[in-house]
Amino acid sequence: MTAAEKKAEQSTRAELSAEGVRVEFTTRAGRVARALDGANLLVRGGEVVALVGESGSGKTTLARTLVGLAEPVAGEIRWQGSPMKRSGRGLKALRRHVQLVLQDPAGALNPRQTVYESVAEGLRVHHLVAKSGRTETELVAEALASAGLRPPETLFLRYPHELSGGQRQRVLIAGALAVQPQLLIADEPVSSLDASIRGEILALLLKLREELGLGVLVVTHDLGLAWNIADRIAVMYLGRVVEAGPTEEVLTSPQHPYTQALLSVVPEMTGLEPIVLRGEIPDPTRIPSGCRFHPRCPALASGAAEAVADACRGRSLEILPADPEGHRSACHLVAARERVVARRDGSSLTSSRPATSSTGAGSAAEAGGGTS
Ligand SMILES: Nc1ncnc2c1ncn2[C@@H]1O[C@H](COP(=O)(O)OP(=O)(O)OP(=O)(O)O)[C@@H](O)[C@H]1O
Ligand code: SF4
Ligand SMILES: [Mg+2]
Numbered sequence: 001m002t003a004a005e006k007k008a009e010q011s012t013r014a015e016l017s018a019e020g021v022r023v024e025f026t027t028r029a030g031r032v033a034r035a036l037d038g039a040n041l042l043v044r045g046g047e048v049v050a051l052v053g054e055s056g057s058g059k060t061t062l063a064r065t066l067v068g069l070a071e072p073v074a075g076e077i078r079w080q081g082s083p084m085k086r087s088g089r090g091l092k093a094l095r096r097h098v099q100l101v102l103q104d105p106a107g108a109l110n111p112r113q114t115v116y117e118s119v120a121e122g123l124r125v126h127h128l129v130a131k132s133g134r135t136e137t138e139l140v141a142e143a144l145a146s147a148g149l150r151p152p153e154t155l156f157l158r159y160p161h162e163l164s165g166g167q168r169q170r171v172l173i174a175g176a177l178a179v180q181p182q183l184l185i186a187d188e189p190v191s192s193l194d195a196s197i198r199g200e201i202l203a204l205l206l207k208l209r210e211e212l213g214l215g216v217l218v219v220t221h222d223l224g225l226a227w228n229i230a231d232r233i234a235v236m237y238l239g240r241v242v243e244a245g246p247t248e249e250v251l252t253s254p255q256h257p258y259t260q261a262l263l264s265v266v267p268e269m270t271g272l273e274p275i276v277l278r279g280e281i282p283d284p285t286r287i288p289s290g291c292r293f294h295p296r297c298p299a300l301a302s303g304a305a306e307a308v309a310d311a312c313r314g315r316s317l318e319i320l321p322a323d324p325e326g327h328r329s330a331c332h333l334v335a336a337r338e339r340v341v342a343r344r345d346g347s348s349l350t351s352s353r354p355a356t357s358s359t360g361a362g363s364a365a366e367a368g369g370g371t372s
Pocket of ligand 1: 025026027033034035053054055056057058059060061062221283284
């Protein structure tokens with residue numbers, strides 16, 4: 001099979017989705033923290049999806065849930081269209097194809113295991129050496145080389161403390177690649193690395209997508225990083241995706257006030273007025289009513305969303321579907337503006353006179369007319 005054929009096959013076969021997933025933790029004080037609360041996400045082979053959001057928005061919990069390390073109390077994880085099987089056997093089969101690279105490379109590697117042992121572990125668990133017709137040493141060396149660690153043999157006997165942060169991250173990626181997964185979930189793969197190494201690791205992820213047709217879910221709080229490598233972006237806030245779509249659309253025309261604020265402080269986004277969000281992301285034991293972002297929403301605070309303020313504070317928003325094509329956001333203001341545009345377009349189609357309304361997406365005052 002050629003590389004192009006392999007890539008095409010990967011993208012049609014590999015599909016991992018979270019559908020309405022709710023994950024809860026009980027805090028020491030006995031309260032229920034809803035870390036995920038209706039999370040929808042889809043990742044397909046051959047594409048890079050970035051899951052972004054502030055610290056505490058639920059990114060790692062979603063990544064862990066996607067590989068069966070956390071169990072939803074509601075909703076479903078589907079792999080290739082079928083519900084995830086939670087038996088030991090089912091999870092092992094899933095992890096053969098979907099590998100998670102954890103957030104902290106220092107903590108994720110066993111300090112008593114050499115690089116060789118770390119990378120060989122997955123090969124042994126999944127009995128891949130016998131099936132491959134090659135030696136374990138060859139497969140470990142190949143995985144290390146794919147992760148950019150060359151010559152691989154020089155690293156075989158090193159321990160994690162003898163490696164740089166970038167090398168540790170690559171060893172983790174090599175361990176994941178050794179089992180030849182179809183999807184890789186990388187949780188903050190470069191957050192602990194220097195700028196030059198960050199670029200190398202990101203280039204590596206793109207190369208693997210290109211050469212192997214690997215699907216990648218990159219979990220990050222860094223929108224600049226997402227801009228550089230992702231085909232699609234899902235923006236998460238307090239356990240739910242609040243905006244999602246093709247990277248360029250989301251980052252050049254962000255709809256949700258949360259995305260707009262996150263984007264406004266990305267250093268690469270020159271010319272945007274910085275919007276500083278008030279306070280911290282709330283504790284998931286106390287999810288605000290209405291729009292969960294409303295206590296911090298700059299549009300509501302500035303009066304721009306005055307016309308939909310009651311809805312912002314009191315009316316729940318629809319949960320965005322895991323739509324792999326469209327650009328959507330969950331916001332009363334955006335919805336009201338869209339209704340204005342739809343009304344205007346509808347009337348301009350039926351009217352014999354040219355439309356006379358304003359050319360923008362509709363002011364908040366206009367928008368409010370459609371919300372009562
Ligand atoms: N085991 C746990 N017990 C209790 N609460 C938890 C647990 N794991 C996560 N949480 C809570 O769930 C929420 C989401 O956490 P999560 O680690 O998924 O966020 P994150 O987006 O990955 O943040 P970061 O960017 O800091 O890694 C947080 O409020 C966190 O405190
Ligand atoms: S629904 Fe209202 S509070 Fe929520 S993001 Fe939109 S404008 Fe802000
Ligand atoms: Mg995290």
